[in-house]
Amino acid sequence: xxxxHLWLRHETRTTERRTPIVPTDARRLVENGVTLxxxxxxxxxYPTGAYEEAGGRVVEAGSWVDAPAxxxxxxxxxxxxxxxxxxxxxxxxxHVFKAQPGAEALLRRFVAGGGAxxxxxxxxxxxxxxxxxxxxxxxxxxxxxAVLHHRGRLNAPLRPTSKEELDAExxxxxxxxEFASLVIGALGRSGRGARVALAEAGLDxxxxxxxxxxxxxxxxxxxxELMVNTVLTTGPSxxxxxDKDLDEPGRRLRTVCDVTxxxxxxxxxxxxxxxxxxxxxxxxxxxxxxxxxxxxxxNLPSLLPKEASADFSAALTPELxxxxxxxxxxxxxxxxxxxCRELGLTQGEFRDA
Numbered sequence: 001x002x003x004x005h006l007w008l009r010h011e012t013r014t015t016e017r018r019t020p021i022v023p024t025d026a027r028r029l030v031e032n033g034v035t036l037x038x039x040x041x042x043x044x045x046y047p048t049g050a051y052e053e054a055g056g057r058v059v060e061a062g063s064w065v066d067a068p069a070x071x072x073x074x075x076x077x078x079x080x081x082x083x084x085x086x087x088x089x090x091x092x093x094x095h096v097f098k099a100q101p102g103a104e105a106l107l108r109r110f111v112a113g114g115g116a117x118x119x120x121x122x123x124x125x126x127x128x129x130x131x132x133x134x135x136x137x138x139x140x141x142x143x144x145x146a147v148l149h150h151r152g153r154l155n156a157p158l159r160p161t162s163k164e165e166l167d168a169e170x171x172x173x174x175x176x177x178e179f180a181s182l183v184i185g186a187l188g189r190s191g192r193g194a195r196v197a198l199a200e201a202g203l204d205x206x207x208x209x210x211x212x213x214x215x216x217x218x219x220x221x222x223x224x225e226l227m228v229n230t231v232l233t234t235g236p237s238x239x240x241x242x243d244k245d246l247d248e249p250g251r252r253l254r255t256v257c258d259v260t261x262x263x264x265x266x267x268x269x270x271x272x273x274x275x276x277x278x279x280x281x282x283x284x285x286x287x288x289x290x291x292x293x294x295x296x297x298x299n300l301p302s303l304l305p306k307e308a309s310a311d312f313s314a315a316l317t318p319e320l321x322x323x324x325x326x327x328x329x330x331x332x333x334x335x336x337x338x339x340c341r342e343l344g345l346t347q348g349e350f351r352d353a
Contacts, residue, residue: 004034004323007071007088008051010041010061012080015279017043017160017305018134018312020076020091020120023050025317030055032321037071039063045160045305064088072323076120077299079106085113094119097339098234101264104343110336111345118332123319130189131328132316135230137301137308138259139193143183143228144170145295146257147201149283150226151176158279158297160305172202180252181205182224184213184240190230190259198228216240222248226255233260233267240269246287254291261298279303 006029008021021029021036023046030036036056040048052058064073065083075092086109094117096103110117123131144166148154153169181198185191186207198205206224213231216238221227222245229240245251261276262268276296277284286292301308323329340346 004320005037005068005071006034006320007037007064007067007073008039008056009064009073009075010039011043011075011077012062013077013299014043016077016299016302017045018076018299018302018309019044019046019305020074020132020309020312020316021320022046022309022313023054025313026051026056027054028317029320034321037067045309074320083113084109086110086115087113089116089118091118091120093121095121097122097335098262098265098267100262103339104345107336107340107343107345111340116333117336118329119335120316122332122335123328124331125328131319132312133189134301134308134312135189136193137304137311139183139190139195139228139230140197141166141193141300141303142190142230142257142259142295142297143194143197144201145282145297145300146226146228146255147181147198147203149293149295150179150255154282156280156282158282158303160303163304163307166304167200170197170201176202179203179225180223181226181228182208182221183228183230184208185230185232185260188230188232190232191228194228194230194259213238213240218245222251222253225252226257227253228257228259229270230259231269233262233269235267237267237269239271241272243272246272246292249290251290251292255293255295256286257295259300261296263296 026036038051038056038058039061040058041061048058067088069087071088073088073090077093094106096106097119120132125131145154147170181203183191183194183205186195187209195205258270263274263276272286273294276298278297282295282297284294286294
């Protein structure tokens with residue numbers, strides 16, 4: 001087997017402080033014979049020096065474009081707009097396999113350069129279960145923000161924090177009124193995180209999963225004052241909310257947090273908005289009378305960067321040590337090839353891992 005060279009890139013999104021590889025796991029990779037190059041990144045939650053101490057070679061931010069052809073570029077969120085031709089194998093959340101906006105443009109860059117995308121969302125075991133995910137912390141933070149907003153205590157702009165600090169803010173205060181909350185997708189990773197956060201806030205949420213959404217009781221949904229959606233869909237399904245529901249005069253629902261943020265996808269179960277919110281403006285008013293507010297931040301776990309990174313890295317590192325064309329990585333690569341072909345992007349040769 002060719003020696004594995006991993007290249008940990010700097011994240012260009014200014015609010016992204018997470019990392020897919022923490023320093024302790026970087027040391028483990030190096031000790032197992034992996035060549036590790038780490039880009040400088042002042043916003044990364046862990047200092048670059050910690051990676052150097054772990055045996056990584058430190059280089060300038062953004063230099064992955066000139067990395068050796070056999071390097072595997074590892075990141076989390078979107079790539080910068082250039083270069084137009086992507087010649088490396090990339091590991092990150094590409095958000096391109098469900099016809100999301102910009103999907104074809106990104107895939108064209110890979111086809112043009114002969115590179116390949118190993119989307120972390122599709123790195124799954126034989127049963128289709130994600131092998132490394134931020135879901136728990138996405139659900140936790142999303143539910144926490146929804147509660148704070150519903151209680152009138154969410155301060156913007158948002159800033160990264162620790163779980164201890166966030167939990168302290170979640171504690172019920174004198175005068176806080178009781179309200180009905182709902183978690184959809186309650187049995188998954190994100191749903192579990194949302195349930196724990198709501199419990200920390202003193203709430204006992206209604207929990208729905210496949211059984212409850214298969215035959216959706218829309219009236220019951222609208223009776224809850226706060227809803228957290230954590231459902232990840234891979235095909236057409238019944239929307240949980242529609243524009244007609246927003247106009248329903250008897251609607252009690254006032255706060256929605258969409259953890260999934262499938263905006264723009266034809267599989268979106270909350271097709272009542274078309275743009276995500278962000279750390280500067282975390283809440284958007286979707287309807288005035290009766291009021292309905294939306295939180296739809298697509299990098300929620302970055303608000304708890306240390307906890308989220310440590311969990312994710314611990315799960316991803318064993319998979320990186322097995323990086324190749326078989327197993328989970330092979331299935332991921334196949335999905336990339338299939339999506340390109342479905343879009344008619346078949347010119348040139350795909351390079352195997």
